[in-house]
Amino acid sequence: MSTPTSSPSVNLKPETLARIDEVITHYPVKRSATLPLLHLIQEDAGYISEDAILWIAQKLELQPINVLEVVTFYPMFRRAPIGRRHIKVCRTLSCALLGGYKTCENFQKEFNTTLGATSPDGEVTVDFVECLASCGTAPVVLIDETLHEKVDAARVKQISAQIRAEAAARK
Amino acid sequence: MPAPAQHRLIFQHIDEPGYSNDIDCYLRNGGYEVLKKAVTQKPEDLREEVKKSGLRGRGGAGFPCGFKWSLVDRKSGKPIYLIVNADESEPGTFKDRYIMHQDPHQLIEGTMISCFANDVKQAYIYIRGEMPEGARILEKAIAEARAKNLVGPNILGTAYSCEIFVHRGAGAYICGEETGLIESLEGKRANPRIKPPYFPAVLGLYQCPTIVNNVETLCHVKHIVQQGGAEYAKIGTPGNTGTRIFCVSGHVQRPGYYEFPAGTITMGQLLNEVCGGPLPGRTFKAVIPGGSSAKVLRFGERYKGKRKVGADMVDYDWGVEDVPMDFDSLAMIGSMGGSGGVIVMDDTVNMVEALANINAFYQHESCGQCTPCREGSLWMKKISSRMVHGDARKEDAALLKSVADQIPGRTICAFGEACSWPTQSFLIKFKDEFEAYPEAKKTLPADRLSLV
Numbered sequence A: 001m002s003t004p005t006s007s008p009s010v011n012l013k014p015e016t017l018a019r020i021d022e023v024i025t026h027y028p029v030k031r032s033a034t035l036p037l038l039h040l041i042q043e044d045a046g047y048i049s050e051d052a053i054l055w056i057a058q059k060l061e062l063q064p065i066n067v068l069e070v071v072t073f074y075p076m077f078r079r080a081p082i083g084r085r086h087i088k089v090c091r092t093l094s095c096a097l098l099g100g101y102k103t104c105e106n107f108q109k110e111f112n113t114t115l116g117a118t119s120p121d122g123e124v125t126v127d128f129v130e131c132l133a134s135c136g137t138a139p140v141v142l143i144d145e146t147l148h149e150k151v152d153a154a155r156v157k158q159i160s161a162q163i164r165a166e167a168a169a170r171k
Numbered sequence B: 001m002p003a004p005a006q007h008r009l010i011f012q013h014i015d016e017p018g019y020s021n022d023i024d025c026y027l028r029n030g031g032y033e034v035l036k037k038a039v040t041q042k043p044e045d046l047r048e049e050v051k052k053s054g055l056r057g058r059g060g061a062g063f064p065c066g067f068k069w070s071l072v073d074r075k076s077g078k079p080i081y082l083i084v085n086a087d088e089s090e091p092g093t094f095k096d097r098y099i100m101h102q103d104p105h106q107l108i109e110g111t112m113i114s115c116f117a118n119d120v121k122q123a124y125i126y127i128r129g130e131m132p133e134g135a136r137i138l139e140k141a142i143a144e145a146r147a148k149n150l151v152g153p154n155i156l157g158t159a160y161s162c163e164i165f166v167h168r169g170a171g172a173y174i175c176g177e178e179t180g181l182i183e184s185l186e187g188k189r190a191n192p193r194i195k196p197p198y199f200p201a202v203l204g205l206y207q208c209p210t211i212v213n214n215v216e217t218l219c220h221v222k223h224i225v226q227q228g229g230a231e232y233a234k235i236g237t238p239g240n241t242g243t244r245i246f247c248v249s250g251h252v253q254r255p256g257y258y259e260f261p262a263g264t265i266t267m268g269q270l271l272n273e274v275c276g277g278p279l280p281g282r283t284f285k286a287v288i289p290g291g292s293s294a295k296v297l298r299f300g301e302r303y304k305g306k307r308k309v310g311a312d313m314v315d316y317d318w319g320v321e322d323v324p325m326d327f328d329s330l331a332m333i334g335s336m337g338g339s340g341g342v343i344v345m346d347d348t349v350n351m352v353e354a355l356a357n358i359n360a361f362y363q364h365e366s367c368g369q370c371t372p373c374r375e376g377s378l379w380m381k382k383i384s385s386r387m388v389h390g391d392a393r394k395e396d397a398a399l400l401k402s403v404a405d406q407i408p409g410r411t412i413c414a415f416g417e418a419c420s421w422p423t424q425s426f427l428i429k430f431k432d433e434f435e436a437y438p439e440a441k442k443t444l445p446a447d448r449l450s451l452v
């Protein structure tokens, strides 16, 4: 990672900046705020840019590599933008035993996309994730921040129609 | 024998109509009365009650909670931290989720009592990244408790102050391992620490003494202080006190969570009576009793030996259905009670394919520090996936087993055992199915469920 020549530019909302300053106070050691800052920036900007990494490093008085190695370790942080909605289908055993793979395939078909890719309309990205700790209501799907339970073929259709309706309403 | 009645201690209010997760509802139901009582007692007396209760940790290892607390270095002069392990990521486990989403104040009360008992001034709840809603609920609940002087400075008018902050993970299973969790909370990669020091209670967060307890464990502390340790120990069986929550998933009629006095229910009662038995027209084939890392049990196999009942040694001869669901009995038959996640597979499941699913999980989640774990989990995944999606060979069975056998005991953390036990146990118990797979595969229904 290159050393910054000028100040890294991140365009964060004022509320994000306020939350960043507040969360740093939760810890006796600034470095502990690395994950919280990455979450806040990803929620605001959609992904973690190179500048975001440099900015966090400056903010927490770390080397950029200290932030980069965290970004690459944790699956939830991404280096590039994704679709407007993130569909995360549980891949693990209890869900798979009740059709999780089919559910994932159905979402890909609904949005004409493939695993890990963003749909042509930019609306969704479909991913597999590991056990979401809701195995008793398998198969489960986390869409952005909402957990959907017992997502069979009919539920996939319903949820997809709703996502499309919300997208149309925005246009 | 009919199954015992459920005893809802921790899950008393879960899914109760009209019960909400705000502080007013909690207070209406007698909430925070135990904390009020606790702060008038001596911390060491509270610790003694927890010791007397026989409480064993509900995070997976069943480690005695009172003993863990007695290891805390109280002489160093450094601050003592408490971390709530809310990473709940062992496949098959889904109990902490309900506590945090539906009854967060029970956790906060248990946490505050445990902090007071251990002279902790700062606690963190480490919640997995995939529970953003849970994190928000906890933050709101902490703010409500702070507004009522139950968390924060000089709680309940005493000289005692303690803060709780919520810290979110970001999708890595290894953050459930307590030293990986501590590294993560320090803002680093969640690489588990080399032992010694054996216990974070001596050197943990920021090299200070640190208590790490599971969400459910800390909820039990509230009930222990409420009833007294000796009274609590009357629930369950000696050595396995209190209640135990089972999370049942997979191929049963009624999956879900069920809470019983520990050690009072057998696997057969749980699966056949409580969960309604197998799906129509199917039969049980295998069950993983304590989260996906626990060794698989095969229906039809028998476990024989001698065990202690009271002061006597008696013979036992059990089928899977007869095994009591407590830490010690499950350990005795070569598996474990772990986190209480019971995953059931019926006769439609091909065991090679089920193992390939599990192996993909462990390969994805290895932190990569130790060569046997990083490479071994990768090869176990590659071989089992190839068997399913590519060429399967008869000798793959032995190859898989030999890779698995080279991991345990050679790694920094218990993930090494966790990732090899599924392969080892599947290969021992379903060797026939693995060896027959290259042929059997040709005739398996093409439209069967994909597991990998």
Ligand SMILES: Cc1cc2nc3c(=O)[nH]c(=O)nc-3n(C[C@H](O)[C@H](O)[C@H](O)COP(=O)(O)O)c2cc1C
Residues within 6 Å of the ligand: B056, B057, B058, B059, B060, B061, B062, B063, B065, B085, B086, B087, B088, B089, B090, B173, B174, B175, B176, B177, B178, B179, B212, B213, B214, B215, B217, B218, B413, B414, B415, B418
């Ligand atoms: C690979 C691995 C994953 C673990 N995951 C969790 C977890 O998700 N939640 C948890 O409470 N404990 C987990 N543990 C156990 C913790 O390391 C620790 O023992 C536990 O949080 C202690 O709490 P307790 O004594 O209250 O059970 C895990 C252990 C290992 C080795």
Ligand code: SF4
Residues within 6 Å of the ligand: B174, B191, B192, B365, B366, B367, B368, B369, B370, B371, B373, B374, B411, B412, B413, B414, B415, B416
């Ligand atoms: S055993 Fe695996 S998960 Fe644990 S420290 Fe080693 S590589 Fe990491």
Ligand code: FES
Residues within 6 Å of the ligand: A090, A091, A092, A093, A094, A095, A096, A130, A131, A132, A133, A134, A135, A136, A138, A140, B091, B092, B093
């Ligand atoms: S296996 Fe899907 S939620 Fe646990």
